Amino acid sequence: MKKQCTLIISHSCNLNCIYCYEKFKSNKLMSFDTAKKIITHEIESLDNTRYNGLEFNFIGGEPLTNFSLIKSVCEWAIKFEKIHFNIITNGTMFNDENMEWFEHYKKFIRVDVSVDGINSIQQTNRGCCVSDIPIDWISKNWSNNRYKMTISKKSLSDYANSLIHLEDNGFKTMPSLAVGENWNEFDAKIYSQQLSKITNHFLSKPINQIPSFLLQSIDSLFEKQDYIYKSCQTGDSSITYDIDGAIYPCILFSPLVINKTNDNWKNINFNDLSQFEDKECSNCFIKNMCKTCYGYNYLRTGTICTKDKRMCAMYKTEIYHIANFQKQLIENTIDKFNPSEIEIKRLNRVNIILNELNNSYE
Numbered sequence: 001m002k003k004q005c006t007l008i009i010s011h012s013c014n015l016n017c018i019y020c021y022e023k024f025k026s027n028k029l030m031s032f033d034t035a036k037k038i039i040t041h042e043i044e045s046l047d048n049t050r051y052n053g054l055e056f057n058f059i060g061g062e063p064l065t066n067f068s069l070i071k072s073v074c075e076w077a078i079k080f081e082k083i084h085f086n087i088i089t090n091g092t093m094f095n096d097e098n099m100e101w102f103e104h105y106k107k108f109i110r111v112d113v114s115v116d117g118i119n120s121i122q123q124t125n126r127g128c129c130v131s132d133i134p135i136d137w138i139s140k141n142w143s144n145n146r147y148k149m150t151i152s153k154k155s156l157s158d159y160a161n162s163l164i165h166l167e168d169n170g171f172k173t174m175p176s177l178a179v180g181e182n183w184n185e186f187d188a189k190i191y192s193q194q195l196s197k198i199t200n201h202f203l204s205k206p207i208n209q210i211p212s213f214l215l216q217s218i219d220s221l222f223e224k225q226d227y228i229y230k231s232c233q234t235g236d237s238s239i240t241y242d243i244d245g246a247i248y249p250c251i252l253f254s255p256l257v258i259n260k261t262n263d264n265w266k267n268i269n270f271n272d273l274s275q276f277e278d279k280e281c282s283n284c285f286i287k288n289m290c291k292t293c294y295g296y297n298y299l300r301t302g303t304i305c306t307k308d309k310r311m312c313a314m315y316k317t318e319i320y321h322i323a324n325f326q327k328q329l330i331e332n333t334i335d336k337f338n339p340s341e342i343e344i345k346r347l348n349r350v351n352i353i354l355n356e357l358n359n360s361y362e
Ligand code: SF4
Pocket: 013, 014, 015, 016, 017, 019, 020, 021, 022, 060, 061, 062, 090
């Protein structure tokens, strides 16, 4: 496993997306000196018994507002072994000059881009056009790229059209619900309709053309129920540096997102799993797949463990449709007279999920 280090290299962004949780943007940028100190420190202190390398992720704001830093850092750091860079960008600030540079260094730095769907959705959520992003160029150079698609309340009713459009044009997606939205049961019904449309569309497609979220493992739901599941690496094997070199568990705890005076999180022991346990969720069937955002929990309630229950119906609807899709996939391919043990086990598991969730949002 590679250690993940995130560098917030810019507090500035050229967009103003409707779901953006970065409320304290400014023109501040990370300097080359600060970046060099962070990277040198990480290389020198890497625990080689735990990690087999380092991955540095450049984020913002919009990291391309500090392209000169990306360029200087990568050209300086290429001499080190076992390190790699990623940039997580909204994709709208590419130009001839930086595209030429990225192509030259593409083995050393990967470009991860977010795009929310068809043009009307991109405009609703982000105020820009899909044509502002060179997605053909990105897919050509980083063929494993998955486009991060954020679903807002406003874009929910066009979610299926957006995802199908991107996937059918060869662009792999990574959809996720916007955190902080006031999701409710009515939204869950719409989400269910959208997911039905998506699953019907992809059921007859070859496996390599099916969006990866529909094929994700559901096995964690069958782990021991007293196990405390953590939905992300915040404060654990990942670390985030702000523009001045200060360290945060993830961007959600940084001054880009929360007021500097709100620093009670410094008293939380992020290595203690019990800090992430919400007692109200102890009987929830999907708790081992719940994608709660601990940073957002903290922002909202002052604790990392108090999960945002407005997400529950949305998460349950999603898992119901994933299980239903996987059940149909298995039934389409299983040898009914001589099923394998694995197929029987998988079928039992998806049936248990469907019975437990008994989707009321269809
Ligand atoms: S591109 Fe990212 S940082 Fe910029 S406004 Fe949108 S969500 Fe926020």
